[in-house]
Amino acid sequence: MTAQAVEEKRPFDWRTFFQSYGLLLSLLLLCGIISLASDRFLTVDNLRNVLRQASINGIISIGMMMVILIRGLDLSVGSVLAFATVVAADLLSRGDVTGVTPLGAIGIAVFVGGAAGMINGVLVTWIKIPPFIATLGMMTFARGAALQYTNGQPITGMAELGAGVRFLGSAELNGIPVPILAAGILYILAYVLLNHVPFGRYIYAMGNNEEAAYLSGLPVKRIKMFVYIVSGALAAFAGIILMGRLNSAQPTAGALSEFDAIAAVVVGGTSFSGGEGTVSGTLIGVLIIAVLNNGLNLLEIPSFYQDIASGVVIALALLLYRAIR
Amino acid sequence: MTSHVRDLSWQVVVGGLLRRGIVLIVLAGLMTYFASQSDRFFQSRNLVNILEQNAALMIVTVGMTLTMLIAGIDLSVGSVAALAGAISAGLIVNNGFSFEVSVVVTLALGFAIGLLNGGLIIWGKLPPFIATLAMLGIGRGLTLLYTEGRPISLNGVDQYTFYGRGDVTLPVFGETPVSVLVALAIVMIVSVILSATRFGLHIYAIGGSEETARLAGVPVTRVKMIVYGSSGLLAALGGMLLTARLFSAQPQAAVGMELDAIAAAVLGGVSLFGGVGNVIGAVTGGLLIGVLSNGMNLLRLASFLQQMIQGTVLVVAVAIDMIIKRIEGV
Numbered sequence: 001m002t003a004q005a006v007e008e009k010r011p012f013d014w015r016t017f018f019q020s021y022g023l024l025l026s027l028l029l030l031c032g033i034i035s036l037a038s039d040r041f042l043t044v045d046n047l048r049n050v051l052r053q054a055s056i057n058g059i060i061s062i063g064m065m066m067v068i069l070i071r072g073l074d075l076s077v078g079s080v081l082a083f084a085t086v087v088a089a090d091l092l093s094r095g096d097v098t099g100v101t102p103l104g105a106i107g108i109a110v111f112v113g114g115a116a117g118m119i120n121g122v123l124v125t126w127i128k129i130p131p132f133i134a135t136l137g138m139m140t141f142a143r144g145a146a147l148q149y150t151n152g153q154p155i156t157g158m159a160e161l162g163a164g165v166r167f168l169g170s171a172e173l174n175g176i177p178v179p180i181l182a183a184g185i186l187y188i189l190a191y192v193l194l195n196h197v198p199f200g201r202y203i204y205a206m207g208n209n210e211e212a213a214y215l216s217g218l219p220v221k222r223i224k225m226f227v228y229i230v231s232g233a234l235a236a237f238a239g240i241i242l243m244g245r246l247n248s249a250q251p252t253a254g255a256l257s258e259f260d261a262i263a264a265v266v267v268g269g270t271s272f273s274g275g276e277g278t279v280s281g282t283l284i285g286v287l288i289i290a291v292l293n294n295g296l297n298l299l300e301i302p303s304f305y306q307d308i309a310s311g312v313v314i315a316l317a318l319l320l321y322r323a324i325r
Numbered sequence: 326m327t328s329h330v331r332d333l334s335w336q337v338v339v340g341g342l343l344r345r346g347i348v349l350i351v352l353a354g355l356m357t358y359f360a361s362q363s364d365r366f367f368q369s370r371n372l373v374n375i376l377e378q379n380a381a382l383m384i385v386t387v388g389m390t391l392t393m394l395i396a397g398i399d400l401s402v403g404s405v406a407a408l409a410g411a412i413s414a415g416l417i418v419n420n421g422f423s424f425e426v427s428v429v430v431t432l433a434l435g436f437a438i439g440l441l442n443g444g445l446i447i448w449g450k451l452p453p454f455i456a457t458l459a460m461l462g463i464g465r466g467l468t469l470l471y472t473e474g475r476p477i478s479l480n481g482v483d484q485y486t487f488y489g490r491g492d493v494t495l496p497v498f499g500e501t502p503v504s505v506l507v508a509l510a511i512v513m514i515v516s517v518i519l520s521a522t523r524f525g526l527h528i529y530a531i532g533g534s535e536e537t538a539r540l541a542g543v544p545v546t547r548v549k550m551i552v553y554g555s556s557g558l559l560a561a562l563g564g565m566l567l568t569a570r571l572f573s574a575q576p577q578a579a580v581g582m583e584l585d586a587i588a589a590a591v592l593g594g595v596s597l598f599g600g601v602g603n604v605i606g607a608v609t610g611g612l613l614i615g616v617l618s619n620g621m622n623l624l625r626l627a628s629f630l631q632q633m634i635q636g637t638v639l640v641v642a643v644a645i646d647m648i649i650k651r652i653e654g655v
Contacts, residue, residue, distance in 0.1 A: 127644045128651075130597050136584060137640035144632025152629065259458060272452040304474070307466030315459040319449045 018324045023269060023284045026317065030288060034295035041298055048177060052245075054290035055183035057260050058283065059238040061268075062190045063231030064261040065282045069207045070227055071274035072131040076120060077235040077261060078254035079142035084112040084236035086146050089155040089249030092165065102164025109236040116142060117232020121225040139258070146251040156248040169244015179241045186234070191279040203227065207275030263310065264289050267317045288317070347645055348593060348606070351638075352613050359620030366623055373502060379615035380504035381406070381563040381570070382585055383608050387515050388559030389586040390607040391552045394519075395531045396599025397453035399556045401442060403582035404464025406564030407575070409435050411468050413565050414477040414574035417485065424484040431561050438464065439557020443550040461583070469576050477574040489569025504566045511559065516604045528552065532600030588639050589614055594646070613642075 018025070035042040060077050067074045088109035091100040100108065116138060123134035171178045193200040202223050206213040214220045235254070243249045268285025270277025292313055296306045359366040385402050392399040409431045416427040438460065445456035479485050488507065492500040519525035527548045530538040539545045563582075568574045587597075593610025595602030617638060621631045 123640060123644070128647050129640065129643050130591075132587070132597055133591050133643050134640060136588060137636045137643075139584075139636070140639065141633050141636030144629045144634075144636065147629035148627065148633060259461070262455075262458065266452075266455050272454060302470075304466045304469035307462045307469070309466075311459040311462030311466065314462070315445060315449070315451065315456065318451050318455060319445075322450050 015324065022321070022324055023281055023288075026320075027284050027288050027291065030291055030295070034291065034298070038295070038298040041295060046294070046298070048180070050287075050290050050294045051180045051183075052177045053294070054286050055177075055179040056238045056242055057257065057264055057290065058183045058286040059186055059241070060235050060257060060261040061264045061282050061286050062186055062279070063227075063234040064258075065265045065268070065270050065277055065279070066190075066194075066203060066227045067131070067231050068262070068265055068270050068272065069203050069274060069277055070224060071207055071210070071272075072124060072224070072227065073135060073262075074117075074120065074228065074231045075132065075135040075258045076116065076138035076142055077231060078257035079139045079146065080113050080116045080232050081235040081239035081242070081254035081257065082251055083116065083142040083146040083149070084109040084232075085239035085243050085249045085253060086150050086155055086251050087112050088236075088240065089243055090149070093155055093157045102167075105165060106168070106237070106240050109240050110233045113236025113239070114229045114233040117229040117235075118225065120232065121228035124228065125221050125224045143251075143255075150249075150251045152251060154248045154250045165240060165244045166247060167244070169241050169246070179245070182237075182241065186237075187279060187283055194279055199223070199226075204275050209275075260289065263314050267314055269321060288313070347649065348609055348613060348642070351642060352609065352616060355613070355616055355620060359616070359623060363620070363623040366620060371619070371623075373505070375612070375615045375619045376505045376508075377502045377570070378619070379611055380502070380508040381567040381579075382582065382589065382615070383508040383611050384511050384559050384563040384566065385582055386586040386589045386607050386611045387511055387604050388556035388563075389583070390590045390593075390595050390602060390604050391515070391528065392453065392556050393587075393590055393595050393597060394528050394599060394602060395549055395552055396535070396597075397446065397549070397553070398457060398587070398597070399439075399442065399553065399560075400454065400457040400583045401438065401460035401464050402556065402560035402563075402586060403579040404461045404468065405435055405438050405557055405560040406567060406579040406582060407577070408438075408464050408468045408471070409561035409564035410568035410574040410578055411472045411477060411576065414479055414482075414485070414568055415471060417482055418477055418479065424482070428565065431565060432558055435561025435564075436554045436558040439554040439560075440550055442557065443553030446553065447546055447549055465580075472574065472576040474576055476576065479568065479572050479574070485565075486569050486572050488566060489572070504570065507562075507566065511562070512604055512608050519604060524548065524551075529600055534600075585614065586611075592639065592642050613638075 031041070040046055060081070064074055064077065088100075088105040091098045091108060092102065092105040095101070120131075120135050120138050123129045123137075124131050127134075168178055168182065173181060194203065195201075202213065202218045205216075205218060206220055206223050210220060235257075239249075239253065242253055264285040265277070265282050266272070266285070267288055268277065268281035268283070270282060270285075289310065292310060293306060296309060301309075356366070365371055385406060389399055389402060412434060413427045413431040416422040416430060417424060422430070442453075442457050442460055445451045445459075446453050449456065451459075488503050491503045493503055493506070495501050519528065527538065527543045530541065530543050531545055531548055535545060564579060567578055571578070589611035590602065590607040591597065591610065592613055593602065593606035593608065595607050595610075614635070617635065618631060621634065626634070
């Protein structure tokens with residue numbers, strides 16, 4: 001009997017079905033429950049709002065997923081977001097002196113974020129500091145740096161100069177908010193990279209077994225550096241979008257966003273033991289958390305319960321996931 | 326087999342001493358520097374202050390060390406500390422319970438939350454990072470819910486606040502803060518348990534290799550449950566000391582304490598991967614952080630700058646540690 005014949009004879013397997021679509025079903029179920037509870041949920045405006053709010057955590061989560069795929073961790077994303085953003089905002093708000101254009105400001109932020117990520121990468125790759133500690137150090141340092149740079153005050157006054165940045169944060173193209181478009185493009189790029197580019201496949205190989213990856217000649221160190229740099233750069237880019245939406249750069253922005261991103265990535269099925277996780281899973285994880293928060297807001301549930309609910313949902317999602325496997 | 330032989334070799338012993346020494350050398354260097362810069366640093370009142378300010382963190386760090394020794398982690402300690410502070414204060418102020426009852430109930434609650442963490446990790450098979458991260462959110466939410474976002478004042482509840490600001494007169498040492506004595510007692514007890522009891526041996530065995538420990542007959546599940554329970558209990562105790570020192574239970578107390586405790590333990594030579602380190606080292610790491618922040622305050626450094634220096638010190642200290650480790654060939 002060939003394998004194909006076995007395949008055909010097998011009755012519908014719920015187990016496999018849930019393994020493949022369980023996450024998506026959970027998201028739909030959640031949407032269903034919330035739309036039953038509130039008739040304001042299933043409106044175009046609200047859904048657009050959910051996506052717009054999800055875009056920032058979504059962009060950070062792409063980098064976080066790649067870091068977790070290689071058994072790393074990046075606790076510094078929230079602080080790096082704040083630091084990169086205030087530097088870019090400051091240079092932009094003094095554009096007449098510094099000559100920084102909005103596009104240049106985006107470039108500067110991404111560069112600063114990438115540089116912070118590179119320091120993380122060097123600490124982890126060459127000095128072999130555990131990722132938790134290296135990025136915890138960067139988290140403390142970058143938050144202090146952001147506060148020091150701005151003296152603890154938000155930077156405003158980019159309204160006239162920063163039309164390009166505001167475009168990224170709050171404009172719409174054909175009715176689709178630009179942050180959603182930006183996040184969408186990044187997700188497509190990440191999907192292509194991780195599934196159709198050899199370098200991206202190396203990331204999975206390395207997460208499965210770093211030793212084996214090294215022995216088979218994969219550029220292990222370069223992969224690690226790349227992943228940490230991308231994580232820092234994406235955090236900074238998310239910061240620019242946030243700045244565009246708020247029309248100001250806050251040195252306290254992004255606090256605790258590392259935990260939001262980790263939660264989204266893990267709810268999306270990426271394993272802490274590395275090498276396992278998909279871009280689409282991460283996207284659904286991000287959406288589950290965004291929909292949950294939106295639903296709790298619509299139902300006017302006090303924010304205390306929201307902390308509790310997200311904790312419970314993270315734990316339940318993973319318990320279910322384990323049970324199905 | 327080779328690795329077992331190497332574990333016992335002199336290189337490791339020397340390396341371990343050297344590495345533990347590094348923290349002490351950095352600590353001594355910092356203290357000398359601060360003493361040369363500020364007359365007030367070496368006054369005994371200031372040194373006692375450092376201990377008093379860090380008593381809660383020391384206790385929480387002890388619990389964190391236990392979880393790290395079994396290759397786990399407990400991110401929920403800050404939230405549990407805040408919840409414990411709120412509930413212990415609320416039981417007395419709002420419900421009229423006695424101080425003793427409130428303490429016992431709160432410690433039991435901390436232990437129960439720890440057991441819940443342990444259950445999620447052992448039977449739910451969640452990574453410790455995630456299980457306790459979920460508990461971090463839940464604990465903070467419950468605290469805000471219970472306090473309705475407002476502090477609970479303990480003005481007039483002297484029996485409670487005594488543990489935050491009170492002194493007892495000891496022979497030789499003179500006036501000693503009670504909170505410091507509580508912290509030292511915890512450090513001593515857990516140190517002895519770790520180094521001189523079968524249970525302590527089991528903890529190190531699990532951290533070295535859980536599978537090997539299981540095959541060798543270590544009751545892995547029970548030990549892990551007790552470790553997570555203890556971490557919750559110690560977090561609750563730390564939270565109550567913090568509350569006593571502030572004279573009120575703040576819903577936003579101890580935010581980020583988990584990260585301080587982890588940083589302290591790692592600075593003190595506790596490995597994030599289990600099996601390596603001890604409580605005395607971890608607490609020394611905590612003191613390093615305490616001395617650094619006290620000294621920087623005396624030098625009137627801006628708090629933002631302090632944060633940058635703290636992050637740098639953490640990374641540099643661990644980097645030195647890693648480099649020594651590599652030279653030692655461990």
